[in-house]
């Protein structure tokens with residue numbers, strides 16, 4: 001079962017700007033002080049660049065920055081809308097170093113969420129908070145010192161050299177030894193505890209987590225070491241940076257981001273032992289780690305080669321998961337993405353892998369499929385040698401698809417011309433080739449046999465479905481259960497019992513999600529799902545039991561009282577809604593329940609929690625002034641999906657009488673961004 005989480009990775013468009021042929025920016029050393037109160041940043045930058053041609057000006061990308069002062073006799077420095085500009089009589093071959101101080105109030109790329117500050121460079125441009133080079137083709141060594149309050153921890157690119165007092169704060173001095181593209185610059189500041197492991201090869205791996213999540217750290221980061229060791233061995237090129245660090249942050253815009261040595265990921269992946277079964281971090285963990293080679297060590301020259309980053313990271317993450325979860329899991333995931341790709345392709349929406357405007361589905365999943373087929377075609381030994389020579393030859397540089405293909409051709413005598421045509425050039429998805437490859441798995445073969453029973457009459461398939469539920473495979477067992485839903489319950493009953501007896505979490509989850517009426521004979525077993533090792537199953541079971549057995553509501557609510565569920569508090573929020581919808585349940589606590597649900601809508605909580613709270617508040621019509629304020633705040637949230645949901649909700653509410661007039665009167669009391677939004681929608 002794949003729980004649907006908004007796991008959006010990144011897709012980027014490349015700005016094209018040709019300064020790289022004039023100047024090579026070599027080093028940017030910066031001391032950065034972010035200020036939460038004003039959501040601003042002040043920085044001191046020392047930049048070293050070398051001229052490739054004579055020139056009279058050199059520009060660093062820098063959006064809306066104020067130049068505070070600079071110290072240079074050999075050049076002038078000015079700030080323009082989108083650049084810091086250095087002017088002098090620059091000579092080809094000469095190196096120049098200069099320093100300046102600046103201030104910025106970034107509209108994007110640097111985010112202040114709760115007690116955390118973090119960055120997102122890819123697709124958002126580091127040049128909003130740090131003067132740098134948006135073009136990925138100029139690789140720079142960045143050495144950052146981040147100035148933080150005494151009680152905060154900082155993660156940034158490279159190795160931590162020292163922590164030194166700067167006025168009443170601490171400067172966390174980080175150091176890189178190799179250059180990288182500017183979109184990979186990052187830092188996180190917050191209250192963290194840190195656990196450090198070491199890979200087999202001796203690379204320090206630091207795992208950050210909120211102090212209050214200490215008990216979840218183990219489940220959240222499970223398999224981190226194995227993933228690292230596996231990838232280093234399979235890729236066959238030593239991990240190319242000084243260390244590796246990871247930190248979860250609230251309200252992150254994507255699932256994860258592979259900043260060099262400093263991956264940032266969504267707090268939604270912080271899970272306990274039960275949560276791990278449904279939505280663990282393993283895949284994203286492996287994906288971002290794989291990018292440290294594919295994307296960070298070798299970087300695409302432009303968006304046409306984006307699959308060299310996303311296709312590779314997706315494929316190697318899948319290989320790493322195969323190592324942990326086994327071959328069936330590997331084929332199951334390939335099968336699922338093949339289904340999605342085939343569907344898009346059948347609708348005429350197939351895309352070339354080399355199309356710079358392709359979708360994530362193409363860059364990530366079609367890219368992974370292309371590599372899976374290539375490795376099958378030329379064999380793992382040649383595949384691995386090709387990847388090694390490609391990574392070694394272009395280390396710390398930029399690459400195109402031809403560079404990779406050339407490395408492949410050097411390592412194999414197998415003709416890859418038709419692979420290139422089918423998988424890189426074609427818009428259509430090669431479903432038949434994919435199917436042939438899936439059929440190499442005995443598990444997939446059995447799965448297709450069971451899936452083929454869907455259209456058969458009960459008597460013809462009963463025995464086979466029953467067989468599939470004895471010691472079931474996760475995915476085949478699920479498929480067998482789903483087929484019961486269309487049969488009369490008297491017939492299906494013995495098989496549901498088999499499903500409950502199978503002791504398989506996936507099978508029980510399939511029962512919870514597909515059995516619409518719970519028959520009396522199954523009630524006791526179904527009630528057992530309230531204790532299942534899955535918050536997805538628990539949530540469905542609580543709702544279904546509450547709805548179908550009204551006389552038992554108190555028992556169910558008492559039983560589930562203290563359960564939080566995932567990071568979005570899925571169980572707790574459902575529980576509050578059901579308790580409120582049960583008139584006789586703790587009537588003296590009704591106000592407290594309402595207030596708790598409303599509190600989850602406020603900006604004190606992550607957008608995932610707020611999203612659910614808005615839903616229940618709307619269903620139960622628990623609106624009050626505070627909730628309206630929370631919705632207006634959400635209308636300016638950095639997460640676009642959440643923001644747009646909040647905007648739709650506010651739009652609906654504004655149709656109700658009186659609200660518009662009331663807001664017209666009070667709008668001046670809102671913070672500036674919210675007020676600006678209100679001004680727009682009220683007029």
Ligand SMILES: [Zn+2]
Pocket residue numbers: 009010287291309310313
């Ligand atoms: Zn990625």
